[in-house]
Amino acid sequence: xxxxxxxxxxxxxxxxxxxxxxxxxxxxxxxxxxxxxxxxxxxxxxxxxxxxxxxxxxxxxxxxxxxxxxxxxxxxxxxxxxxxxxxxxxxxxxxxxxxxxxxxxxxxxxxxxxxxxxxxxxxxxxxxxxxxxxxxxxxxxxxxxxxxxxxxxxxxxxxxxxxxxxxxxxxxxxxxxxxxxxx
Numbered sequence: 545x546x547x548x549x550x551x552x553x554x555x556x557x558x559x560x561x562x563x564x565x566x567x568x569x570x571x572x573x574x575x576x577x578x579x580x581x582x583x584x585x586x587x588x589x590x591x592x593x594x595x596x597x598x599x600x601x602x603x604x605x606x607x608x609x610x611x612x613x614x615x616x617x618x619x620x621x622x623x624x625x626x627x628x629x630x631x632x633x634x635x636x637x638x639x640x641x642x643x644x645x646x647x648x649x650x651x652x653x654x655x656x657x658x659x660x661x662x663x664x665x666x667x668x669x670x671x672x673x674x675x676x677x678x679x680x681x682x683x684x685x686x687x688x689x690x691x692x693x694x695x696x697x698x699x700x701x702x703x704x705x706x707x708x709x710x711x712x713x714x715x716x717x718x719x720x721x722x723x724x725x726x727x
């Protein structure tokens with residue numbers, strides 16, 4: 545089922561999302577990868593404020609490329625989510641409600657998503673050039689010294705993704721395999 549979703553995520557929106565749903569996201573996304581995740585969690589553990597209000601927000605695990613002339617960003621494809629798993633439960637406890645990447649999540653992250661009412665979405669790997677066309681604005685907002693791992697604030701319109709893990713504990717990667725298993 546195709547659903548249009550406005551960001552940041554609200555509890556009422558999260559309740560409607562089910563694993564397997566296709567969504568078109570519009571609003572603000574934040575980009576953070578490994579090094580930025582470590583810094584964010586270090587700040588939380590030190591009781592320091594984060595560079596953005598994480599409550600209800602969605603993080604995109606993206607490997608950005610430089611913007612060609614006339615574009616706000618270059619290719620913007622997803623990166624492997626598992627690399628962020630060590631940091632994710634702490635960010636979920638702080639109010640993060642959505643994540644976008646590719647690949648499976650650890651049992652600890654799936655449990656934390658269920659506990660804190662958050663979702664994990666997959667973006668199509670290899671489609672970074674197409675995905676970049678949904679990004680209407682991009683700016684570095686934290687840790688510029690990290691280069692391509694700096695935190696970015698993106699404004700998106702109709703960013704396509706698929707719900708993999710919903711707030712109810714469902715997992716499309718498991719459900720999808722079970723459909724084709726012979727018993």
